[in-house]
Amino acid sequence: MKTFTTCGRWLGLFLLLACFVGSAYGQTRTVTLTLNAATIPDTTLTDSFMEVRGAVNGVAPITLADGNMIDWSDVSTLEPTNIGGDYWQIQFEIADTTDLTFKFYSQQAEDNSLNGWEADPNPVLERGTNDTTLTVHYFESQSEYRGVSGDRGDYDWRPFESKEDSVAVWFRVYMLSEDGVNKGYNSNAGQVIGLRGDNLDLDGDGGNDPVGPLDWGITQVTLERESMASGTPGYDLYSGVAYYPEEAAGETQAYKFVFHAPEGALDQPPAGWEDLVEGGDRTFTIPAQDSTLYWKTFGNTPAAGAQPVQSAVVFAVDLTPLEQIGVFDLVRGDTLQVRGDFNGWDCSGDGSPGDCRLDKVPGAPEYEQVVPVTAIPGAVRNYKFFLDLNNQAFRDEFGVDVIPSGWEEPISTQGNNRTFTFEGNAGGTQILDIKRFNDVLPPNIIPDGNSIDVTFSVDMTPALTLDEPFEPATDSVTVTFNDSFWIVTQGLPLTPRDDDPTVGDAVDTGRVLREFLQLTDDDNDMVYTGTFTVEGPTYSGFQYQYSYGGFDGTSTTFQTEAGAGLGSALGRRRTRFIVPNADGSWPATYDIGQETYTATGALPFDTNPATGTGIEVIGDEVPDQIALGQNYPNPFNPSTTFEYTIDRTQHVTIRVYDLLGRVVTTLVDGTQPAATYKVTFDASHLASGMYLYQIETPTKAISKRMVLLK
Numbered sequence: 001m002k003t004f005t006t007c008g009r010w011l012g013l014f015l016l017l018a019c020f021v022g023s024a025y026g027q028t029r030t031v032t033l034t035l036n037a038a039t040i041p042d043t044t045l046t047d048s049f050m051e052v053r054g055a056v057n058g059v060a061p062i063t064l065a066d067g068n069m070i071d072w073s074d075v076s077t078l079e080p081t082n083i084g085g086d087y088w089q090i091q092f093e094i095a096d097t098t099d100l101t102f103k104f105y106s107q108q109a110e111d112n113s114l115n116g117w118e119a120d121p122n123p124v125l126e127r128g129t130n131d132t133t134l135t136v137h138y139f140e141s142q143s144e145y146r147g148v149s150g151d152r153g154d155y156d157w158r159p160f161e162s163k164e165d166s167v168a169v170w171f172r173v174y175m176l177s178e179d180g181v182n183k184g185y186n187s188n189a190g191q192v193i194g195l196r197g198d199n200l201d202l203d204g205d206g207g208n209d210p211v212g213p214l215d216w217g218i219t220q221v222t223l224e225r226e227s228m229a230s231g232t233p234g235y236d237l238y239s240g241v242a243y244y245p246e247e248a249a250g251e252t253q254a255y256k257f258v259f260h261a262p263e264g265a266l267d268q269p270p271a272g273w274e275d276l277v278e279g280g281d282r283t284f285t286i287p288a289q290d291s292t293l294y295w296k297t298f299g300n301t302p303a304a305g306a307q308p309v310q311s312a313v314v315f316a317v318d319l320t321p322l323e324q325i326g327v328f329d330l331v332r333g334d335t336l337q338v339r340g341d342f343n344g345w346d347c348s349g350d351g352s353p354g355d356c357r358l359d360k361v362p363g364a365p366e367y368e369q370v371v372p373v374t375a376i377p378g379a380v381r382n383y384k385f386f387l388d389l390n391n392q393a394f395r396d397e398f399g400v401d402v403i404p405s406g407w408e409e410p411i412s413t414q415g416n417n418r419t420f421t422f423e424g425n426a427g428g429t430q431i432l433d434i435k436r437f438n439d440v441l442p443p444n445i446i447p448d449g450n451s452i453d454v455t456f457s458v459d460m461t462p463a464l465t466l467d468e469p470f471e472p473a474t475d476s477v478t479v480t481f482n483d484s485f486w487i488v489t490q491g492l493p494l495t496p497r498d499d500d501p502t503v504g505d506a507v508d509t510g511r512v513l514r515e516f517l518q519l520t521d522d523d524n525d526m527v528y529t530g531t532f533t534v535e536g537p538t539y540s541g542f543q544y545q546y547s548y549g550g551f552d553g554t555s556t557t558f559q560t561e562a563g564a565g566l567g568s569a570l571g572r573r574r575t576r577f578i579v580p581n582a583d584g585s586w587p588a589t590y591d592i593g594q595e596t597y598t599a600t601g602a603l604p605f606d607t608n609p610a611t612g613t614g615i616e617v618i619g620d621e622v623p624d625q626i627a628l629g630q631n632y633p634n635p636f637n638p639s640t641t642f643e644y645t646i647d648r649t650q651h652v653t654i655r656v657y658d659l660l661g662r663v664v665t666t667l668v669d670g671t672q673p674a675a676t677y678k679v680t681f682d683a684s685h686l687a688s689g690m691y692l693y694q695i696e697t698p699t700k701a702i703s704k705r706m707v708l709l710k
Contacts, residue, residue, distance in 0.1 A: 028065040028093045031100070031125065032133040038086040038292040039138045039159050040109050041145050041226040041234025043174055046294075050088050052078035054102030054122065056095075066093040070102070080104075085294035087136075100125040104139060112233055115142040119150045145234065146226055160241035162290055167244045169284075170292035171195060171223060173257045176236035179299025181308050182379040182422075183259075183272030183341050187230070190262040191271065193238040194219035197255030197281070200248055213242040214255055219266040237295070249288040254281040257298055261344075271344040274299040275382060309426040310374040316366045316432070317358060317385055321440040325537040326397070327485050328437070330360065333390030336437075340383030340417075342373045357388075366434055377424025380651050380698055382417040384408050385437050387485075402494040404484035411541040412439040412669070414573040414605055415482055419651050419669075421698065433655075433666050438485065440539045443610035444577070450536035450586045452578055456519060457529045457594045458546050464526075466599055468559055475548045477519040477528040480560060482543040482573050489538035527594060536586075540578040541608060546597055561598050570672055571602020577609055602673070614680040615668065622674045623647050628695045628702040631681075635709035638684040642704075644695050645676045654679065657692040664691065683708050 033052060037044045053076045056062045061071035069077045080088035094100055102125070103118045110116030119142045125132065135156045143149065146159070160168050175185050175193060185191060196219055199210035213221050221242045227234030244253075258270035276282065276299060284293060297303070315338045322328040328336070336358045339345045347356035358367035375381060387406045394403050409415040423430045446452070456479050463470035470477075481487050484494055519528035534542075549558035561574075578590045595604070607615050623645035631642040646652055654668040664686060667679055683691075688710045694703040 027096045027129065029096045029129065030091055030093055030131040032089065032091045032131075033080065033102075034083075034134070034136045035080055035088040035104050036086045036136050036138045036158075036292060037088060037106070038170055038172060038239070038295070039145060040106055040114070040141055041143060041232065041237060042109055042112055042114060043233060043237065043295050043297075044086070044106070044108055046082040046085070048082075049107035050080045051076055051105045051107075052080065052090060052092075052102050053105050054100060056098045056100055058101070064092055064094050068092050070100075086292045096129045097127055099127045104137070106139065109141065109143070114232065114234075117142055119152070121151065123155050143232075143234075144227055144229060146224060147228055158290070159239070160290075163243055165246055167246060167249060167287060168290040169242050169244060169286065170239060170290075171221070171242065171257075172226075172237060172239040172293065172295040173223065174237050174295060174297045174303070175259070176304055177297040177299055178301040178304050178376060178379065179274055180259075180272070180297075180301075181304040182375040182381065183274070183299075184344070184374065185259055185272060185298065187236055192219070192222055192260040192262065192264065192266070194222040194258055194260065194266065194270075195240075195242065195255050196258050196270070196273075197253060200244075200251055200253070202245075202247055202251070211245060212248060212253070213244065214253065217267070219258060219260065219270065222266070244286050246288075248286045251286045252283055253286055254283050256281055257296070269344060269346040272341060273345070275341070276300050304376065306376045308374050308376050309424050310372055311423065311425045311427070312370045312429045313373045313420075313422075314368065314370050314429060314431040315358060315383075315385075316361075316368045316434045318365050318434055318436050319367060320365045321442055321445050321539065322387075322437050322485075324442075324445055325489060325539065327489065328387055332393045332397070334394070335388045336367050337386045337388055338369060338371060338383055339386045340381055342375065342381055342383070343371070358385075370429070373422060375422045375424065377422060378698065379422045379424075380419050381422050382419055384410075384417055385435070387437070398488055399491075400488060400494070404488055404494065407484075408438045409483040409485075409543060410439045411483075411543060411575055411577075412608060414570060414575050414603075415543055416570070416572055421651070421653070421696065433663055433669075438483065438539070439608065440541065441608065441610040443580075444539045444541055444608065446534065446536035446538050446540055446578070446586055448537045451588070452534045452586060453531050453589045454534055454578065455529065455531050455589070455591045456517070457527060457592065458519065459527050459594060459596045460521075460548065461526045461597075462599060463548060463559070463597045466559070470548045470559075470597075472521070472524075472526070475550065477521075477546065477548050478558070479517045479519065479530070479532070480545050480547050480558075482545065486538060486542055490535060534578065534590075540580075541575060543573040543575050545573055545603065546595070548597075561603060571605060573605070574603045575605035577606050579609055611665075611667075616678050617675045618643070618678050619676045621676075623676055626695070626697055626700045626702070628693075628704055630704055631693070631706045635707040636683070637708065637710050639680060639682045640706060641678060641680045642693070642706075643676060643678050646672060646697065647674050649673045650697050650699075653696045655694055655696075656681070656683075657694065659690055659692075667693075668695075 053072050054070055061069055061075045063069055069075055078090055078092055080090040083089045101122045103122050106116045118140045137155055138158050140152045160170060176187060195214055196216050197214035199215050200212035201210055221240060223238035223240035226237040226239055257274050259272050261271050319328050328334050337347055337356045339347060343356055355371055358369040361368050385408045389403055389406060391403055420432055460470055460477060517530055517532050519530035521528045545561040547558040547560040576592055580586050625647055627645045629643040631640045652668050652672045655663050656665045658664055686708055688708050690705055690707050692703050692705055694701060
């Protein structure tokens with residue numbers, strides 16, 4: 001005890017002398033230090049512990065003029081504050097007759113065995129009489145970073161080159177996330193990590209001469225691994241720089257992270273695209289000076305906590321409706337594929353195209369394929385079916401220059417991806433429900449010889465107050481259809497990917513030029529109407545959006561409803577179905593009813609009346625749990641209703657099973673926002689008996705019983 005007291009007295013005397021020395025200095029000056037933590041090879045958090053440690057005139061610890069303490073240990077009280085993303089800043093006062101020797105220290109780096117201290121030599125701030133603001137300092141880690149250890153050079157060193165007349169933007173992504181692993185990222189596979197995004201239209205001419213480093217069709221910016229040491233945080237962190245012209249400052253850049261196979265061509269589709277939790281693309285505002293973007297995880301999903309397994313997944317599609325209208329013809333040489341985030345969306349995996357092509361099941365209307373899928377059990381996988389058309393034969397038969405792209409645009413999801421939850425039966429098999437291409441059912445087919453005049457009507461008043469407002473005196477109002485196969489059945493032109501529409505293999509962009517259906521406002525009440533004649537053979541469900549702007553015959557400057565910005569959420573497009581007459585015949589006219597231009601949020605859509613299921617949102621409150629209500633009436637004949645709630649945007653599946661566990665129908669299968677929903681189920685096609693209905697989300701499954709009594 002006495003020894004402790006003596007040491008305490010000496011320490012107290014030492015600190016008292018330190019305070020005296022500090023107060024003895026004359027005038028003071030304010031020092032401002034800014035740290036960028038993007039060069040710590042770790043996913044540094046904004047609430048991490050950072051500290052400035054050092055000495056004044058070689059003395060430490062010492063009390064500074066403003067009462068702060070500085071030392072080479074945690075006695076120092078100089079703790080920078082995070083001011084956003086990678087940037088940390090601190091201000092303190094020192095005497096103008098002293099010099100300051102210092103380093104930055106990261107406790108998080110220390111805790112992760114990366115050494116929390118910066119490399120030598122120590123920066124020195126010489127004595128002076130003016131307030132001092134040092135340039136941004138990038139943390140000079142002692143641990144290996146991008147193949148280099150130790151001193152990086154001057155205080156203003158940075159991991160990228162600053163270029164005259166350009167703005168450097170530094171990107172970082174952690175790839176070993178659930179989405180990354182499920183898409184096929186492998187830490188040791190040597191894959192190429194990169195960026196794709198919007199090219200920039202700075203002169204507003206519609207993108208005829210875009211600028212900028214990113215493009216959706218080619219990976220022009222690649223990222224490098226931050227640490228070569230396996231098992232360290234930086235081993236799965238990738239970073240790199242993109243350069244923007246100075247005049248791009250203030251523009252919005254949309255982008256996503258992607259990865260390619262080690263030998264994959266960067267101008268070909270990536271092996272994996274990230275999916276964002278809320279859908280859509282990442283965005284940021286291009287800064288006016290060199291900057292770093294705070295690190296992201298691939299797909300905005302947590303670090304992978306489980307190991308992926310491989311399982312066989314059985315995909316099956318009934319193409320009968322599309323064969324009836326001639327869109328698909330096996331004899332013509334067309335084939336069907338399944339493409340998803342498990343095979344790079346282009347059948348690029350081992351065994352392709354055999355692993356993704358669905359073959360006709362002998363004696364049955366279905367096409368089927370068993371696809372090996374590697375993912376984390378419980379992961380939600382994305383996919384679509386793709387018609388690999390015999391281009392020239394299709395062109396000759398339909399009399400078109402440009403053929404559909406091949407991708408389905410499911411009317412049940414308003415064109416969004418299909419999804420399934422990967423069960424992860426290692427070495428086993430998972431059988432998915434039989435689907436219909438585009439979710440077109442036999443009752444949806446409008447036979448040849450039928451002509452139906454469909455009337456569109458939209459109130460454009462909400463568009464008058466938008467940032468780029470609707471100008472009734474000069475702007476046109478049009479309808480844009482979104483399903484290229486439906487468009488071709490109507491004899492409408494498709495926009496080619498190439499500038500020359502006669503290119504032999506030209507395929508559409510998924511959207512027609514917008515001049516074909518122009519709406520008019522004859523009585524100047526802001527309600528624009530027009531009629532389009534739907535000709536059979538085709539299908540009764542169509543997807544569309546309203547647009548306004550100018551069209552000069554070759555290019556457009558249209559503003560289109562914002563439903564497409566919802567990503568995977570329902571309401572991405574308007575979806576309507578022409579309903580047949582009670583006797584099964586098709587009407588001569590069909591009026592959609594007056595609609596309202598919708599700039600933000602989900603667009604209205606109908607469920608397919610041929611499914612015998614109706615779904616509607618009820619109530620205004622956001623639920624706080626996942627729940628499934630009991631159906632009513634019960635027993636029922638032939639229809640019944642039940643409600644369910646989900647507490648956040650997520651994938652929802654509701655299926656009806658018989659007592660043998662067989663799926664008899666799927667009522668819901670898609671991503672839905674948080675809400676309370678009411679489902680009306682028509683079981684006219686089922687036999688009397690007991691059935692189970694189950695709601696399934698990525699985190700929960702609830703089942704209930706219902707009785708059909710005819």
